[in-house]
Amino acid sequence: MHRLSLRRWALVPLLLLLGACPALAQPTALVGPTALNPADSTVIEDATVVLKDDRIAAVGPSSDVTVPDDATVHEMPNKYVMPGLIDGHVHFFQSGGLYTRPDVLDLRAKRPYAEELRRIKERLPDTFRRYLRSGVTSVVDVGGPMWNLDVRARADTTAMAPTVAVAGPLISSVERPSLDEGDPPILQITTPEAARKEVREQIIAGVDLVKIWYIVRQGETPADYRPVVEATIDEAHNAGIRVAVHATELETARAAVEAGADVLVHSVFDKPVDDAFVRLLRENDVLYIPTLMVRERYRETFVQQLDLTTAEHRLGQKDVIASLFDLRTLPDPLVPPELRQRIQQAPETPSDTVAMRNLKRLHDAGIPIAAGTDAGNIGTPHGPALFREFELMRTAGLAPQEILATATAGGARLLGRDDLGQLKPGM
Known part of the structure; x- marks a missing residue:
């Protein structure tokens, strides 16, 4: 087995990105996370998820799941895995x-x-x-x-x-x-x-x-x-x-x-x-x-009272986000008078x-x-x-x-x- 620490991964991204990539050449095991299946509210602590051929081959408590000898193993204690x-x-x-x-x-x-x-x-x-x-x-x-x-x-x-x-x-x-x-x-x-x-x-x-x-x-x-x-x-x-x-x-x-x-x-x-x-x-x-x-x-933008989430500031396209505040600086002829008044x-x-x-x-x-x-x-x-x-x-x-x-x-x-x-x- 090949072991790799993945402490830098946040809540979900690892499994999500793996699911979006081409089929894996060899089995991959995610060991130790809490596995969430929202469809039926299942929560498995200290789980192991085995991926093979771009599919989930096994998921369950780590004590019940056998990790293939040729698997790349990602240790994920204190992390979460769920569907994309x-x-x-x-x-x-x-x-x-x-x-x-x-x-x-x-x-x-x-x-x-x-x-x-x-x-x-x-x-x-x-x-x-x-x-x-x-x-x-x-x-x-x-x-x-x-x-x-x-x-x-x-x-x-x-x-x-x-x-x-x-x-x-x-x-x-x-x-x-x-x-x-x-x-x-x-x-x-x-x-x-x-x-x-x-x-x-x-x-x-x-x-x-x-x-x-x-x-x-x-x-x-x-x-x-x-x-x-x-x-x-x-x-x-x-x-x-x-x-x-x-x-x-x-x-x-x-x-x-x-x-x-x-x-x-x-x-x-x-x-x-x-x-x-x-x-x-x-x-x-x-x-x-x-x-x-x-x-x-729409309402927040048109009164220039936008309350974006931290995720939107971090992950949104910067030029797109910046444009939402242009109503503050656009010349009056471009902005409808009723909109300017609301701002x-x-x-x-x-x-x-x-x-x-x-x-x-x-x-x-x-x-x-x-x-x-x-x-x-x-x-x-x-x-x-x-x-x-x-x-x-x-x-x-x-x-x-x-x-x-x-x-x-x-x-x-x-x-x-x-x-x-x-x-x-x-x-």
Whole structure:
């Protein structure tokens, strides 16, 4: 046996990074850590985990696990090992910085959107590595330009990259022309026939999911766009592809699930969920991704009261993080007057308690939850954002082991992978 002290490793990264690397040439044993399997709340102190051919060959108390004679042994007393984390909601076409959503805050006079996209593509390998450094070994990009497929291909052929699943352009009730630089991330689709055609094209291209942006504008009702939603879901399901829906109001989310949505990719923010909605999600086995932090971070950025976590300062991309504070120094003509006034007033930015209460109620009712951040949106950096999401889930009332389960077994369920998310032989 070859023995190596790994006292420098923190909570999870060793196993996570090993899981993201090419198959190991010889067995590897992690000896002495506390092994956590959040899916069933198993905790094994003084455990041994044996890895072979990029899989877990054995896991259990050190007294019960035989370490192969040819194994490389990593001594890990006082450390922890658990499955790799999964961020179930990210967008690689967005940076997390101030200039990444001109449809929300138009600063193209300062940085052209084409330049923002160029920087995002240039730093993609670094973005991959920051996910791994954060312990995130799998992500789901739930909608963006067809370039998303190139992101997945690069991740598949890059040693230091998470597993990536992707959706294509969002099938949307609204248009976002400021985001269209020739490969639009959002497509306004207005008829069922056009929706079916777009779904077929995305499936031929190889998407893992189809995404609907179900936005109900003032003066409209969810029923207005429902025929397009139903056609989209039916066409995707006919091909065996699941559908994720952005629907943040209760009645819109209800309509989406009634139409057959498999995944709700945000919390219901506008009002408390009711008993009928809980039953509807349970009966249709819908997966719920709360993304509690993304609205908080927009609010904090727009009043320049950002409260980033230590992990985000340490592991976030420095230029992206720095850009979030540019509103303090940008000339007045670039900053909308109402936004400048809010910055000067510096109001408090309370957490979204409705969304938190809804998450707690749905979780307690047995609705499956997958953790996700909406990383890439303004104020939500790729990689370490998941830790802030965990803090908000804890504030909502979920226990630590329940939160970890949403980011491991819950994420594996979103990915449709039975070989991820648990710490057991064969994973």
